[in-house]
Amino acid sequence: MCQQNLTLSKKNIMENRKKMEKKEHSRFGIEPSYLTSQMIGSFFASIFVGLGIYGVGWLIVFIILDDGGTPPIVLWPIIWGLIFGFALILLTMTFIFEGMYYRNFSYEISEKFITIRYGRLTRTKTTIPFSRIQNIAIHQNIRDRWLNIYTVKIETAGSSAAMSSSQKGVVRPEGYIPAIRDPKELEGMINRLVHRYTQDIPKTVQDKVFMDSNVAFDEFIAYFIAKMREKDQLNTKVKILRENTGWSxxxxxxxxxxxxxxxxxxxxGEYVPSLTLALRISHIFNVSIEDIFELE
Structure with a gap:
């Protein structure tokens, strides 16, 4: 009975893992609520602009009345026509262009990259390697709270897209995914793949530098360190070394x-580096590999 339960448990774990891997390699779109959010923004913008037109209309009416010109009964229909005409044009343009953005937007997560496709009349494809991902920020404005959606911002190192957007007056990270219903799931998926990517030895390095025996030795050292960490005997000094150097x-x-x-x-101390990463750390801080760790 116990053996049968164990077999079923392993089977469920494998099925869940396959589902997760399949999900991590799928292409996703954004929620239809994105278009609703943009329409709400345009609606309130048309109200504020309409109030401005109304105020200017009052000023024009009083000036014309003082001059004894065109009666207000002729001017007010023109003013109200301008107000409703502007609102109609703004809402129509928002529906058309933001609808195009909604239909064209998609993002895909593979083993090494995040690919984002977006655009209205011009299509853009952005590919972000996991090695450049620095932070994942989750943002929610007032309209998003009403609609229960979130915006995920993937901050990267040396982002040319972020620099170009800031030059245009719009500060937007390279990885920008609006209208997400469950941002925690997306964040967790990216973090899992980032860790998987950083733990793997690149094939180019493995082929050119490491022999099979060295790779096996690397895995053995990582296993040995992990076993020591299980007994809380080993801590890393990465934070101390970083702060002494003055780096963020x-x-x-x-x-x-x-x-x-x-x-x-x-x-x-929640992640044990492989020997490859440990050697890289020791080289950057110019210390021996033993100086990275400390035993309690």
Missing amino acids: QEQLAEKLGVSRTTVEYLEA
Whole structure:
């Protein structure tokens, strides 16, 4: 009976893992609530502009009345026509162009990259490697709270897209995904793949530098360190070394070629580096590999 339950448990774990891997390699769109959010924004914008037109209309009416010109009964229909005409044009343009953005937007998560496709009349494709991801921020404005959606911002190191957008007056990260219903699931999926990517040895390095025996030795050292960590005998000194150097977590992550989340886990002792990563850390801080760890 116990053996049967164990077999079923393993089967369920494998099925869940296959579902997760399939999900991690799928293409996703954004929620239809994105279009609703943009329409709400345009509606309130038309109200504020309409109030401005109304105020200017009152001023024009009083000036004309003082001059004894065209009676107000002729001017007010023109003013109200301008107000409703502007609102109609703004809402129509928002529906057309933001509808195009909604239909064209998609994002895909693979083993090494996040690919985002977006655009209205012009289509843009952005590919973000996991090695450049520094932080994942979740944002929700007032309209998003009404509609229960979120915006996920993926901050990267050396983002040319972010620099170009800031030059245009719009500060937007390279990875910008609006109208997400469950941002925690997306954040967790990205973090899992980022850690999986940073733990793997690149094939180019493995082929050119490491022999099979060295790779096996690397895995053995990582296993040995993990076993020591299970008994709380081993801590990393990455945080101390980083602070002594005066670097931020983002700067260290960029130098190591990993994400900022990986650096956080390294400093907290929740992630055991492979020998490859440990050697890279020792080289950057110019210390021996033994100086990275401390035994309690």
